[in-house]
Amino acid sequence: MSSAAQTRIKVGIVGGTGYTGVELLRLLSQHPNVELRAITSRKEDGMPVAEMFPSLRGRVDLKFQTPDSAQLDQCDVVFFATPHGVAMSQAQALLDAGVRIIDLAADFRLQNLANFERWYKMPHSCPAILKESAYGLTELNREQVAKARVVGNPGCYPTTVLLGLAPLLQGGNPLIGTDHIIADCKSGVSGAGRKAEVGTLFSEAGDNFKAYGVLGHRHHPEIAEQLERLAGKPVGLTFTPHLVPMIRGMFSTLYVRILPEALDTDFQALYEQHYAGESFIDVMPAGSLPDTRSVRASNHLRIAVHRPQGGDQLVVLVVQDNLVKGASGQAVQNMNLMFGLPESTGLTHVAVLP
Amino acid sequence: MSSAAQTRIKVGIVGGTGYTGVELLRLLSQHPNVELRAITSRKEDGMPVAEMFPSLRGRVDLKFQTPDSAQLDQCDVVFFATPHGVAMSQAQALLDAGVRIIDLAADFRLQNLANFERWYKMPHSCPAILKESAYGLTELNREQVAKARVVGNPGCYPTTVLLGLAPLLQGGNPLIGTDHIIADCKSGVSGAGRKAEVGTLFSEAGDNFKAYGVLGHRHHPEIAEQLERLAGKPVGLTFTPHLVPMIRGMFSTLYVRILPEALDTDFQALYEQHYAGESFIDVMPAGSLPDTRSVRASNHLRIAVHRPQGGDQLVVLVVQDNLVKGASGQAVQNMNLMFGLPESTGLTHVAVLP
Amino acid sequence: MSSAAQTRIKVGIVGGTGYTGVELLRLLSQHPNVELRAITSRKEDGMPVAEMFPSLRGRVDLKFQTPDSAQLDQCDVVFFATPHGVAMSQAQALLDAGVRIIDLAADFRLQNLANFERWYKMPHSCPAILKESAYGLTELNREQVAKARVVGNPGCYPTTVLLGLAPLLQGGNPLIGTDHIIADCKSGVSGAGRKAEVGTLFSEAGDNFKAYGVLGHRHHPEIAEQLERLAGKPVGLTFTPHLVPMIRGMFSTLYVRILPEALDTDFQALYEQHYAGESFIDVMPAGSLPDTRSVRASNHLRIAVHRPQGGDQLVVLVVQDNLVKGASGQAVQNMNLMFGLPESTGLTHVAVLP
Amino acid sequence: MSSAAQTRIKVGIVGGTGYTGVELLRLLSQHPNVELRAITSRKEDGMPVAEMFPSLRGRVDLKFQTPDSAQLDQCDVVFFATPHGVAMSQAQALLDAGVRIIDLAADFRLQNLANFERWYKMPHSCPAILKESAYGLTELNREQVAKARVVGNPGCYPTTVLLGLAPLLQGGNPLIGTDHIIADCKSGVSGAGRKAEVGTLFSEAGDNFKAYGVLGHRHHPEIAEQLERLAGKPVGLTFTPHLVPMIRGMFSTLYVRILPEALDTDFQALYEQHYAGESFIDVMPAGSLPDTRSVRASNHLRIAVHRPQGGDQLVVLVVQDNLVKGASGQAVQNMNLMFGLPESTGLTHVAVLP
Incomplete structure (x- = not known):
């Protein structure tokens, strides 16, 4: 418990208006070792997150910010819940600032560059970072994820x-x-x-x-x-x-x-x-x-x-x-691993049935 | 039955890509006294209707046309399944050509012009036609509908x-x-x-x-x-x-x-x-x-x-x-009245349960 | 049209309270060559069909009857929309009265008796009738169906x-x-x-x-x-x-x-x-x-x-x-074949979309 | 935290096979101050709860028991997630054993006995207990609930x-x-x-x-x-x-x-x-x-x-x-009050959206 208090992870989210974004917010706002620092959306700049998602009223007080004002470089880790191509455009700057990255889009999923470019219709802008990234299927790549600076979270x-x-x-x-x-x-x-x-x-x-x-x-x-x-x-x-x-x-x-x-x-x-x-x-x-x-x-x-x-x-x-396991939950599972927390921290919710 | 054969009504539809449009197509393609002549969509010009709505494969052979090429003035009646404001912009020309009009949008629903302009954020372009139009709630306005040149089909x-x-x-x-x-x-x-x-x-x-x-x-x-x-x-x-x-x-x-x-x-x-x-x-x-x-x-x-x-x-x-009764079915019911057919012609489908 | 009037088929339905039953009623009540004569349900004896299924109000005036009072032997054809085992128990009597049978359950689907008994946990009570029956997958067995006295309508x-x-x-x-x-x-x-x-x-x-x-x-x-x-x-x-x-x-x-x-x-x-x-x-x-x-x-x-x-x-x-094609529609399609009607009679409904 | 550890509430549930039962299990299995002791179902005696509700696999190890074998009198509180009439039949014995009761059915909702008997078609078997019970609409009856031995949890x-x-x-x-x-x-x-x-x-x-x-x-x-x-x-x-x-x-x-x-x-x-x-x-x-x-x-x-x-x-x-607020969540909220815990203990889940 004391070590948990020590590792209060400062988290930023880029692109929080989609479903993986709001699911990250649901999970991270209940995570005992996370401090939500910033969430970005160019389009919704200034809008309280809880106005868009009333399920978060009283739980998430953040407002959407532009990427520039969000000071993501002050975070320990940044999740990208964005369209394909965004994470790779910002990865180098964040890494330079010592920030780790978990991308929920496809920028760091495919090691085969030709396949990436064929299927996502864009060149890959940082092949070197791709090469060092870990494919975040936690159970299959636990060791690589634990020490990775960049994780490509798998598709569902x-x-x-x-x-x-x-x-x-x-x-x-x-x-x-x-x-x-x-x-x-x-x-x-x-x-x-x-x-x-x-x-x-x-x-x-x-x-x-x-x-x-x-x-x-x-x-x-x-x-x-x-x-x-x-x-x-x-x-x-x-x-x-x-x-x-x-x-x-x-x-x-x-x-x-x-x-x-x-x-x-x-x-x-x-x-x-x-x-x-x-x-x-x-x-x-x-x-x-x-x-x-x-x-x-x-x-x-x-x-x-x-x-x-x-x-x-x-x-x-x-x-x-x-x-969850197909997107935001596995991303949090990867974060736990990357920051030395027990893998299931903040992820122990019982399924909702019916 | 012989008179029915005589009144094969030539029908055009403006704006057939929405739900009231495809519902008109479902009903009219099964109507014994209707000949579907044209359906318009600027955006889908040239696309077979049945490609957008495979439920109509083998039943509707029309392609979407632009309003200009559709020769709507050759029809007996034109249904507008369009956004508000379209029907009133084309009404005078059609009436001049002797075509009757059934509008499924709001252009001919409100006799109070101030209310129309307040709620639909546009001026009314043909108040005189509005004044002669009938409010197409069939059971309440049967006589007016029967002799109307323009019917404003009610909201659902x-x-x-x-x-x-x-x-x-x-x-x-x-x-x-x-x-x-x-x-x-x-x-x-x-x-x-x-x-x-x-x-x-x-x-x-x-x-x-x-x-x-x-x-x-x-x-x-x-x-x-x-x-x-x-x-x-x-x-x-x-x-x-x-x-x-x-x-x-x-x-x-x-x-x-x-x-x-x-x-x-x-x-x-x-x-x-x-x-x-x-x-x-x-x-x-x-x-x-x-x-x-x-x-x-x-x-x-x-x-x-x-x-x-x-x-x-x-x-x-x-x-x-x-x-159906809230939109396209009532529109067909009004058409039947306007053309002297039994009111329920082509509208006798039993409800689908479950 | 005149021949249609000649072949007004007298139809009975055994077991009309399930989904294949009410779907038969929807289709047959709109069929131009059918006269619905009787529908049975021991449990609901005396209840108007339209009270159980308000979708049929004004369209089907029958009441549920017991099998005994329903005089099924006066029908030209009887549909069984019943649990497995019912049709075979009544088949011989109906055939003796000259009534044809379309079973929507499994009694006449499997020619392999061992399989029937293994999967349906009952002995087959009329193997001879089974042997002469046609498997009612219309497109694959058109000729047999057309001349069959008993049709086993396929599973969905x-x-x-x-x-x-x-x-x-x-x-x-x-x-x-x-x-x-x-x-x-x-x-x-x-x-x-x-x-x-x-x-x-x-x-x-x-x-x-x-x-x-x-x-x-x-x-x-x-x-x-x-x-x-x-x-x-x-x-x-x-x-x-x-x-x-x-x-x-x-x-x-x-x-x-x-x-x-x-x-x-x-x-x-x-x-x-x-x-x-x-x-x-x-x-x-x-x-x-x-x-x-x-x-x-x-x-x-x-x-x-x-x-x-x-x-x-x-x-x-x-x-x-x-x-429909998986049950009651195909049953009606088979009936049309068996009575010399065009196969699509009463089955031309356009799909309901959305 | 230390006081929380002290009040590890021993909980029993009568009738755990319905939706309020499984929802109680979801909430209580995640509650930091609860020890789930027993859950009863005469019909499912011996079946692991997680076999009926796989959402609880790995989280709830209890098996359904008969009421007799469940030793409910060893619990601190018993929830009744049962049909109307069950709680009142067992209330006196439990109270005598010092067990508190939260009934999610209607036995302790209506103070007007005539209304109870008219609407629930049964006599009330313990009017004295009813009289001392609290109506568990927490926000409106906080003080009574806190000191109650029996709570009638409101209808949804x-x-x-x-x-x-x-x-x-x-x-x-x-x-x-x-x-x-x-x-x-x-x-x-x-x-x-x-x-x-x-x-x-x-x-x-x-x-x-x-x-x-x-x-x-x-x-x-x-x-x-x-x-x-x-x-x-x-x-x-x-x-x-x-x-x-x-x-x-x-x-x-x-x-x-x-x-x-x-x-x-x-x-x-x-x-x-x-x-x-x-x-x-x-x-x-x-x-x-x-x-x-x-x-x-x-x-x-x-x-x-x-x-x-x-x-x-x-x-x-x-x-x-x-x-939740309409049934099992409010029941847990009442339990928290009755046992001196902060009212929101174990109830801080963020809503699941989408």
């Missing part, structure tokens, strides 16, 4: 697919065929952000279900790059994201084929051992059917492993809250 | 409030106090239209309930003007619209106080007699609790009259589909 | 999977590997019926997404039996149904691997040719992303064929309204 | 209506007419509980809006009794509850008429002063439009006071989470 889909498949791949000696991995993923609408767009209006996305990005989605190269790192070789990935008429929640159904030599594996035991001791990864009992509400507003990710009829097809079910 | 809220109270007011000899009429109204989100706005995103309007426009809503002067016409004297109206996390549907809860001299009235009988013979107005049995889905996608409006504990407070419950 | 999931894969299998010479077919299917909650159960309460199924039946679902053997019939050999099927927080709608994402010898196939053209001339099957243009609302309350089923990165994985997307 | 609707009107009534010298108070209230579906019922199925309550209980609702006498206590005289109340297609949240729109002698009152200031210093009551700035999500999963209740056109009609808008 990649978090579920990678944590769902890691036990099958790790060690570079996969138990499954890696040339035809199928990730059939379903996301709540908040994953699309708080932008005014026709496609995510209530009357468009409500009482409706659709696939999107079948011919190409930005999370595809991110997932593939990390799967290849885990598998130690190229992988073939079919990734189909779908939009679910719910606000929060992500459900990924993963289909892989067990290699002949691995058919005797006890996959339930494998997963349980792989994630033993993890605070936020819950390998459910055999036969379980997770639902997204079981992690609503919490940082947990639940996994169930199925092998229908005992055959060679494995079906892995993964749920998370896309705004 | 006014349709429920006016039909819900008309039996109590008509004749200019109200049975209720008219100085404190309360209309607590609830609308599905489609009432806000198909504009890209943050407030009606799924993640904002979903799993949420709120009031809006408490300090002023454009339908207030429209309701008041018509109530005063029905009551034959000034009325005091408190109107509170609310937003419900559903797509279609409107529910109005109306609170009025019975005058002492009217306490002996059998209100159930009064309503049943008032609306006897109406195709679309359903006075439900005493004690009924209507729900919005009972009229989903249909042109019906259902009313239940309650008098709690037999006191002097009357509670009138009204439901409609805001896009 | 099977309809999407079978129509989605048929062009790849037909002829018994599949273009795809059939040992690892994956059907990742998502259904609206109405598919679970109108039974009082905790799991489908609004507060349980709303704002939530989950898989179910991963270890075994009754539609698995039905899909497999028909796939094998189409492929002319055994198939391996992984079928994962999921529950979507929407009322109507079904979306199936089908993953199959193209055989090496079929890699040159133009799958878009294949599908378009296969379904050319079908009233209800819409093969969408290449690159399309169907959504469930594009078929809401209509009998259409839309298909989009994707081949990501031009590889050997095919992703077929299929949408339908589970209560 | 009464909490909003009473807190919304209290500033206008208190002192027995109302500023408003009390003969025609109108409460138009809207509740999320979770208010109906976790019972298997057709009316609250997703496919019935979703995408739908309806009124219910217009002719009589159990919360009517509860609201009236408390309003009369606050006003010091009889009141006339019209109360219309409605069902909103959302899970959590309650919105009450209250209509009252300002008395002539009170027309000069600054109602905004009145409310702000009345609730100054309250942790959970948020009087929003003039002109505000609260929405239910601004209190989702939090114990806050927000109020906005409107006076349209400066007339004599006052419109008070109140929002709460029906399961």
Whole structure:
């Protein structure tokens, strides 16, 4: 407790008007070791944060500021909850001032620069910083995150697919065929952000279900790059994201084929051992059917492993809250690691059900 | 049936990319006496309608056209499913060409010009046409609509409030106090239209309930003007619209106080007699609790009259589909009247439940 | 028109209080060649149908009757919208009276009796009638349906999977590997019926997404039996149904691997040719992303064929309204065939969007 | 902190399988001064709580027990999250063992026994205990709750209506007419509980809006009794509850008429002063439009006071989470008071938005 008091982390947030921004505010305003110092929005300069988000009335007294007036260089860490491209434009100056960076956009997710430029339609402005950055999938990269100056917080889909498949791949000696991995993923609408767009209006996305990005989605190269790192070789990935008429929640159904030599594996035991001791990864009992509400507003990710009829097809079910473990919660988890706090500090909320 | 074949009405639609537009298309494409001739959208010029709205694939072959190329003057009637102000800018030219007009926006709803200009922030460009226009609340203005060249189709809220109270007011000899009429109204989100706005995103309007426009809503002067016409004297109206996390549907809860001299009235009988013979107005049995889905996608409006504990407070419950009886369905009903067809032609769809 | 008047089909419905029942009533009450004669419910004997379903007020005047008083043997056709096992108990008597039968439950879906008994936990009481019955997937079995006395209307999931894969299998010479077919299917909650159960309460199924039946679902053997019939050999099927927080709608994402010898196939053209001339099957243009609302309350089923990165994985997307093409609409389509009417009679409703 | 450690309250819950039960578990499992000792359910005896509610995995290790084996008499306080009638049957025995009681059902809400028996269809079995019990609307009865052995936790609707009107009534010298108070209230579906019922199925309550209980609702006498206590005289109340297609949240729109002698009152200031210093009551700035999500999963209740056109009609808008401030949160707030803890202990969660 005394050390906690010592590490009162001074935090700044760039771009606080979106859903990952307000979720950071929800989590950080309840975090015992955080002092919220500044939050920026050029457009809303001067507006109290709690006026835009009345859920924060009485809890967050900050006003939105311009980046210039926010004195972000006085912070210990700055979160970027911004469009792609913003974090990399400000990274060097902050690093020079000794500020650590956690980017919730894609600037520090892809080590493959060609893929970054192809999918995000912009050149990368600081490849050197990218090279030293850590990919912030905490459970898979704990050591690198702990000592990183810059963390690229993973996309929401990649978090579920990678944590769902890691036990099958790790060690570079996969138990499954890696040339035809199928990730059939379903996301709540908040994953699309708080932008005014026709496609995510209530009357468009409500009482409706659709696939999107079948011919190409930005999370595809991110997932593939990390799967290849885990598998130690190229992988073939079919990734189909779908939009679910719910606000929060992500459900990924993963289909892989067990290699002949691995058919005797006890996959339930494998997963349980792989994630033993993890605070936020819950390998459910055999036969379980997770639902997204079981992690609503919490940082947990639940996994169930199925092998229908005992055959060679494995079906892995993964749920998370896309705004928490899939975004802002994992960012806070990374911050905890980076500042020597217990990883679950400020992240112990029980899921809201119903 | 033979006369129906004779009156194949040539129809144009201005502004077909919003919800009232696509609902007109759904209804008119199934109407036995309509020939859809043209639909305009400057922005989507050249795009097949069915590409924007795949529900119409195989049913509507039109492409969006610019107003200039659409030859609207060749139509018998033109519907305006546009922002306020568009219909009045094109009305004179169409009338000169012998085309009748049904405006689903507000240009021909308010006879009080000062109110129009105050609430819609624009001068009225054709007061003379306004003066000859009919207010298209079909059941209350049948004769005027039948002979009108221009119909101002009512707002969705006014349709429920006016039909819900008309039996109590008509004749200019109200049975209720008219100085404190309360209309607590609830609308599905489609009432806000198909504009890209943050407030009606799924993640904002979903799993949420709120009031809006408490300090002023454009339908207030429209309701008041018509109530005063029905009551034959000034009325005091408190109107509170609310937003419900559903797509279609409107529910109005109306609170009025019975005058002492009217306490002996059998209100159930009064309503049943008032609306006897109406195709679309359903006075439900005493004690009924209507729900919005009972009229989903249909042109019906259902009313239940309650008098709690037999006191002097009357509670009138009204439901409609805001896009059908509250907008496009009533517009087609008016068209039928204007062209001598049975009023329910093409409007006999049974509500979709569940 | 005159022939239509001649074939006024006398229809009875057994078990009209569920969702397939009320959907039959919606469709049949608007069908030009149908006379609704009787609807049964032991429990609701004497209650007007429109009291339970106010959407039918003014359109359906029937009261629920007991099976005994309903004189079903006077009908031309009886629909069973009942729990599994009811139709087979009454089939012989009706056939003896010359009445044709369309069962929306599972009594006449599976030719494999062992599978029926295993999955539905009851012996089959009339295997001979089962043997002569037709599997009512209209587009695949048109000739058998047309002359059948008994039709087993398909399950909702099977309809999407079978129509989605048929062009790849037909002829018994599949273009795809059939040992690892994956059907990742998502259904609206109405598919679970109108039974009082905790799991489908609004507060349980709303704002939530989950898989179910991963270890075994009754539609698995039905899909497999028909796939094998189409492929002319055994198939391996992984079928994962999921529950979507929407009322109507079904979306199936089908993953199959193209055989090496079929890699040159133009799958878009294949599908378009296969379904050319079908009233209800819409093969969408290449690159399309169907959504469930594009078929809401209509009998259409839309298909989009994707081949990501031009590889050997095919992703077929299929949408339908589970209560229409997935149940009651297809039942009416079968009735039309059986009575010599044009297949789309009474089924031309445009989808309700939004 | 040290005193907190001293008061580790031993808590039992009777009837933990409903929504108020699981919400108690969510709140109490995160409460720093609570030790969860036992939770009962006859039906689920032996089942781990976290198996029924996976959101509690890793957080609540209890199993459901029968009331007999649960040793509730060893607890400091027992919450009843049960059907009406259960708490009163067990109250005397628990009180004899020195256990305090907080009942979330209606057994200790109504002091008027005739009303209790009329509305709940059962005799009251312990009127003496009822007489000594406190009505647990914390902000209005703080002193009585603090010293009570038995607290009747208020209904969800009464909490909003009473807190919304209290500033206008208190002192027995109302500023408003009390003969025609109108409460138009809207509740999320979770208010109906976790019972298997057709009316609250997703496919019935979703995408739908309806009124219910217009002719009589159990919360009517509860609201009236408390309003009369606050006003010091009889009141006339019209109360219309409605069902909103959302899970959590309650919105009450209250209509009252300002008395002539009170027309000069600054109602905004009145409310702000009345609730100054309250942790959970948020009087929003003039002109505000609260929405239910601004209190989702939090114990806050927000109020906005409107006076349209400066007339004599006052419109008070109140929002709460029906399961938190409207039920389990307020119950914990009462527990805190009863055990000398700061009132907001364990209740500081920020609302979950979006």
